[in-house]
Amino acid sequence: MAKTHVSTRINGQDAEFLCSPEQSLLEVLRDTLQLTGTKEGCSTGDCGACSVLVDGTLVCSCLMFAAEAEGHEVTTIEGIASGSDLHPLQQKFLDHAALQCGVCTPGFIVASKALLDEDPDPSEESIRYWLAGNLCRCTGYDKVVRAVQDAAAELRS
Amino acid sequence: MTDAAEFKYVGTRPVRPDGVDKVTGRAAFGADFTLPGMLHGLVLRSPHAHARIKSVDLSGALEIEGVFAAVSGADFPEVEDTGEMGGEGGGSIKDLSDNCMARGKALYHGHAVAAVAANSLAKARAALAAIKVDYEVLAPVMDLDAAMAEDAPLINEELMTQGLAEPATKPSNIASRMVMGRGDVAKGFEGADIVLEETYYTPTVHQGYIEPHACLATVNEGGQATIWCCTQGPFEVRSYSAAVCGMSIGSIRVIPSEIGGGFGGKTTVYLEPVAIMLSQKAGRPVKMIMSREEVFRATGPASAARSTIKIGAMRDGTITAMSARMHYEAGAYPGGPVPMGCMSVFAAYNVPNLAMEGFDVLVNKPKVAAYRAPGAPQAMFASESMIDELAKALDIDPIDLRLKNAANEGDSAPYGPTWDAIGLKACLEAAKAHPNYRLALNEGQGRGLAVGFWFNIGFQSSAEVHVNEDGTVTVIEGNPDIGGSRASMAIMAAEELGIPYENIRVQIADTENAGYTMVTGGSRTTFATGMAVVEAARDVIGQAKARVAKLWQVDAEMVEWSDGHAVPKPGMNVDQKPMSFAEIAAKTAPSGPLLGKASLNARGAGPGFSVNVCDVEVDRRTGKVDVLRFTAIQDAGRAIHPSYVEGQLQGGAVQGIGWALNEEYVYDADGVQQNAGFLDYRVPVASDMPMIDTVIIEVPNDAHPYGVRGVGETPIVAPLAATANAVANATDVRIRDLPMSPPNVLAALDAD
Numbered sequence: 001m002a003k004t005h006v007s008t009r010i011n012g013q014d015a016e017f018l019c020s021p022e023q024s025l026l027e028v029l030r031d032t033l034q035l036t037g038t039k040e041g042c043s044t045g046d047c048g049a050c051s052v053l054v055d056g057t058l059v060c061s062c063l064m065f066a067a068e069a070e071g072h073e074v075t076t077i078e079g080i081a082s083g084s085d086l087h088p089l090q091q092k093f094l095d096h097a098a099l100q101c102g103v104c105t106p107g108f109i110v111a112s113k114a115l116l117d118e119d120p121d122p123s124e125e126s127i128r129y130w131l132a133g134n135l136c137r138c139t140g141y142d143k144v145v146r147a148v149q150d151a152a153a154e155l156r157s
Numbered sequence: 158m159t160d161a162a163e164f165k166y167v168g169t170r171p172v173r174p175d176g177v178d179k180v181t182g183r184a185a186f187g188a189d190f191t192l193p194g195m196l197h198g199l200v201l202r203s204p205h206a207h208a209r210i211k212s213v214d215l216s217g218a219l220e221i222e223g224v225f226a227a228v229s230g231a232d233f234p235e236v237e238d239t240g241e242m243g244g245e246g247g248g249s250i251k252d253l254s255d256n257c258m259a260r261g262k263a264l265y266h267g268h269a270v271a272a273v274a275a276n277s278l279a280k281a282r283a284a285l286a287a288i289k290v291d292y293e294v295l296a297p298v299m300d301l302d303a304a305m306a307e308d309a310p311l312i313n314e315e316l317m318t319q320g321l322a323e324p325a326t327k328p329s330n331i332a333s334r335m336v337m338g339r340g341d342v343a344k345g346f347e348g349a350d351i352v353l354e355e356t357y358y359t360p361t362v363h364q365g366y367i368e369p370h371a372c373l374a375t376v377n378e379g380g381q382a383t384i385w386c387c388t389q390g391p392f393e394v395r396s397y398s399a400a401v402c403g404m405s406i407g408s409i410r411v412i413p414s415e416i417g418g419g420f421g422g423k424t425t426v427y428l429e430p431v432a433i434m435l436s437q438k439a440g441r442p443v444k445m446i447m448s449r450e451e452v453f454r455a456t457g458p459a460s461a462a463r464s465t466i467k468i469g470a471m472r473d474g475t476i477t478a479m480s481a482r483m484h485y486e487a488g489a490y491p492g493g494p495v496p497m498g499c500m501s502v503f504a505a506y507n508v509p510n511l512a513m514e515g516f517d518v519l520v521n522k523p524k525v526a527a528y529r530a531p532g533a534p535q536a537m538f539a540s541e542s543m544i545d546e547l548a549k550a551l552d553i554d555p556i557d558l559r560l561k562n563a564a565n566e567g568d569s570a571p572y573g574p575t576w577d578a579i580g581l582k583a584c585l586e587a588a589k590a591h592p593n594y595r596l597a598l599n600e601g602q603g604r605g606l607a608v609g610f611w612f613n614i615g616f617q618s619s620a621e622v623h624v625n626e627d628g629t630v631t632v633i634e635g636n637p638d639i640g641g642s643r644a645s646m647a648i649m650a651a652e653e654l655g656i657p658y659e660n661i662r663v664q665i666a667d668t669e670n671a672g673y674t675m676v677t678g679g680s681r682t683t684f685a686t687g688m689a690v691v692e693a694a695r696d697v698i699g700q701a702k703a704r705v706a707k708l709w710q711v712d713a714e715m716v717e718w719s720d721g722h723a724v725p726k727p728g729m730n731v732d733q734k735p736m737s738f739a740e741i742a743a744k745t746a747p748s749g750p751l752l753g754k755a756s757l758n759a760r761g762a763g764p765g766f767s768v769n770v771c772d773v774e775v776d777r778r779t780g781k782v783d784v785l786r787f788t789a790i791q792d793a794g795r796a797i798h799p800s801y802v803e804g805q806l807q808g809g810a811v812q813g814i815g816w817a818l819n820e821e822y823v824y825d826a827d828g829v830q831q832n833a834g835f836l837d838y839r840v841p842v843a844s845d846m847p848m849i850d851t852v853i854i855e856v857p858n859d860a861h862p863y864g865v866r867g868v869g870e871t872p873i874v875a876p877l878a879a880t881a882n883a884v885a886n887a888t889d890v891r892i893r894d895l896p897m898s899p900p901n902v903l904a905a906l907d908a909d
Binding site for chain 1: 170172173175176177179180181182183184185186188189191279364365366367368369415416417418419420446448449639640641798800801803804805807808809810811812834835836840841842843844845846848849
């Protein structure tokens with residue numbers, strides 16, 4: 001089947017790619033564009049490891065066709081830091097030891113950024129419900145929640 | 158043992174050396190590697206839980222353009238049944254080979270029966286559809302009762318039960334029986350004021366690591382193979398793959414990627430030998446990634462287990478005797494964690510009369526893999542629930558009852574050795590003193606407590622310490638970093654060398670660049686590989702001092718190492734200025750680079766005890782259990798990086814709560830798992846959990862230079878019973894079958 005040409009912006013840069021109609025955005029990000037920071041944990045939208053932002057909205061990239069990215073702005077984990085400066089969320093995840101194996105971490109940071117963009121002062125309960133779509137099997141979530149709280153405080157100051 | 162206050166780096170909380178790569182997406186995990194000309198490999202899996210494979214016809218697959226290779230069991234060499242695999246997983250290499258690719262029979266739904274490699278995933282999928290397998294479908298045995306029934310269909314027609322009092326006369330699904338104990342339990346029960354006996358059940362659960370198994374293998378025309386994969390044990394992947402593929406160990410190089418969780422489930426091989434065989438046939442690199450569904454259906458899981466516990470005690474709480482009869486599901490091949498279950502079930506108590514009996518039972522489910530303290534959560538869910546029932550029957554505080562019987566230094570462990578200094582009583586006292594233990598509870602709420610235990614292991618590890626020209630240091634070791642171990646290695650190296658933590662990089666090397674190092678498992682990494690790093694650092698210091706002594710033209714004992722410098726020994730009247738690594742390296746270049754090495758077999762892993770306190774609220778209308786508060790207390794020996802020790806306690810607590818409340822494999826009558834995805838196999842999510850409070854107890858283990866005990870596995874042992882005991886306290890209804898999911902809790906409340 002003929003491939004579709006897609007024009008989009010990824011992490012602030014114009015990007016073009018060819019994809020088959022059945023390919024997910026996750027597959028194209030990882031296999032075509034070599035943006036392997038976005039992880040595949042289930043491909044059914046249950047684990048959140050593939051979280052990206054599309055026009056600022058949190059999306060499981062495994063549940064979106066790559067062709068649907070046409071004309072939209074995609075942000076992946078590779079686009080969260082600015083230049084050589086880590087985003088406060090990234091720094092706080094490090095400071096709080098909010099990762100153990102680290103495979104869910106890109107998804108958590110992208111999802112947390114979407115939360116803080118929308119609500120700069122979320123309660124612990126808001127953080128826990130917002131991140132309920134991101135599975136972590138290592139940390140028990142305690143240090144993750146604390147890192148997000150601390151990053152929110154820093155971003156507010 | 159040095160006092161904690163004297164440490165400069167041990168006990169601090171620096172950012173982990175691999176941290177930045179893991180928060181920016183740079184870190185490369187199992188599925189993140191590619192090679193030019195790479196093919197995509199997929200596995201054809203049995204649609205039947207139990208079936209004879211009459212024939213496999215690969216020809217249709219090979220006719221498809223773009224399909225480069227197809228293999229089935231017939232392509233794999235016959236492997237001799239050469240005993241145990243070693244590591245944390247039980248079983249034989251022959252069974253491992255059959256588990257990677259079925260021969261003769263498919264033993265569970267999802268068992269690999271063929272595999273293909275093609276130049277696109279779409280073509281690989283088409284190739285799988287073109288393979289013809291002729292099955293004779295057999296009746297599956299899906300639980301302990303069905304497997305042990307008199308007329309049960311046999312999973313392995315030649316399996317004779319080992320370890321019976323009288324040798325078995327006919328095959329059965331019971332692979333083995335083991336008995337242990339001491340004293341005279343009959344007498345112990347006879348003399349008791351109270352005797353209780355109950356049976357407890359835990360279902361099949363999965364490790365649930367977020368990263369599916371993945372590998373990339375390439376075999377060249379000379380028969381040399383290179384594998385990139387996510388594994389807890391690159392050296393085990395090497396030896397297992399060599400055995401399954403009929404290759405020499407030296408012809409396989411395993412390059413471990415970053416690893417996205419394992420919990421024991423990545424200590425064996427599934428894909429790697431298949432990828433090697435496909436690459437060999439295709440003459441191209443082959444990449445294989447499991448789907449989440451494949452992970453559930455064909456890897457892990459942990460044994461379902463049923464345990465009957467009998468306990469006798471005096472009115473004052475003194476336990477006179479305990480017995481356990483435990484059945485563990487092994488899955489399709491022998492090797493469930495029966496020995497560890499028998500040894501751990503009563504490890505927390507000093508009781509004169511003990512009897513443990515364990516059975517390893519085959520069922521048509523995936524062969525079980527190690528899961529964090531394999532065997533102990535099932536066993537201690539039973540024994541720690543029973544202790545709670547005894548406390549209630551005797552009206553004694555559950556901590557006081559445990560303190561009265563708790564094992565202490567000098568007592569004999571139920572499995573033989575004498576306990577060295579252990580932290581059980583310290584953990585119990587800490588629980589008693591913790592403010593969370595005194596908080597008032599409301600109507601419908603309850604508090605439960607349980608003890609956890611794990612042996613921890615040591616064994617073989619290697620490490621190198623390389624001093625760079627500018628005095629910075631590279632540590633080379635072979636344990637994949639699954640939870641921050643690079644940080645603990647760097648901290649110990651910094652402490653030894655006296656140089657800043659930031660000046661040390663820790664490299665997890667592949668099987669040809671690190672000395673042999675056993676799996677990241679058994680809670681051994683910071684203990685055993687940490688010991689090797691300390692020893693290698695001391696080797697470097699010894700060499701550096703010798704060189705400086707030569708330079709200063711003094712005896713070696715006149716040079717000391719202090720704060721990262723060679724210094725004249727005080728009072729020795731040597732008129733020299735301190736020299737740093739950088740200066741020593743520069744001035745002694747003719748002697749060659751400074752390189753320290755260690756290879757060792759670490760003895761004296763200190764066992765880890767924990768106490769968990771869990772507060773729950775039970776909704777009597779829905780049966781839903783909410784965890785309100787959870788306190789995890791554990792003896793770490795010494796916390797090298799306390800944040801990552803806390804992380805182990807918190808993560809283990811939540812995994813254990815998931816086991817207690819929700820997780821289970823659900824099968825239909827044909828033996829097909831009905832919940833092979835994260836939507837229906839529900840692991841705890843952030844909104845299910847409260848913060849997890851931690852207390853680190855430090856009873857140093859004298860076998861380790863800094864007093865380290867393993868900490869990774871013990872945390873999952875106590876939460877099952879702690880949660881069940883809390884539910885019983887909240888409802889006055891004792892639930893002995895996990896999970897305590899809403900329908901099960903409702904049914905138990907209704908039955909009351």
